[in-house]
Amino acid sequence: MLKDLLKRDVIELKVECKDWKEAIxxxxxxxxxxxxxxxxxTEAIFESFKENGPYMVIGPGIVLAHARPEDGVNQLCMSLTTLKEGINFGNKTNDPVKLIITFGAIDNKSHLEALSQLMELFMNDNDINKIISSTTKDDVLDIIYKYSK
Incomplete structure (x- = not known):
């Protein structure tokens, strides 16, 4: 479940970055x-952006950063980072990015439930905006729990 991956210790809020690579x-x-x-x-994510462009910018202001399991994933994991200022990733439609979800899968199946819950969250602009503007991890966790059924 989403709440099992996005815990307090993998959430960072209002982070300052100078460019998209630092944000990743x-x-x-x-x-x-x-x-x-x-x-x-991390290097595999950079390489994927280089080869495929900013396809990981999956919605307005949102990056779902990921690479292949064999690129260095030790266990299923996820982190959530909000940026103090939006950063351009090169996606004309969805820049600037203010929310980065970093995702590491160990196989093709174990992550599907959490990813499905995450996609449900991404479809709710109101909750996404609340996460982006949150100043406390508790506020973010309250929203995450709402999608962890």
């Missing part, structure tokens, strides 16, 4: 620090 690094760093992913996973 902020989203991956606490997952690296916990041993959930390897540094190579």
């Amino acid at each position: 690094r902020k989203g991956t760093q606490n997952l690296i620090d916990k041993g959930f992913i390897e540094e190579s996973y």
Whole structure:
């Protein structure tokens, strides 16, 4: 479930970044620090952007940063990072980005329930805007719990 992955210790709010690469690094760093992913996973995300463009910018202001399980995922994980100022990722339709969800899957199936709940959240602009403007992790967790059924 979403609430099992997005816990207090993987949420960072109002982070300052100078560019999209630093924003991705902020989203991956606490997952690296916990041993959930390897540094190579961050590099694989960069490589995917280089090869495929900003397709990970999946909605207005939202990036779902991810790579392949074999790129350095040690366990199913997710982090949530909001940015103090929006950052352009090169997606004319959905820039600037203010919310980064970093996602690490270990296989093709174990993450589907949490991803489905996350997509339901992404479809609610009101709740997304509340997350982006939140100043406390408790406020963010209240919204996450709403989608963890």
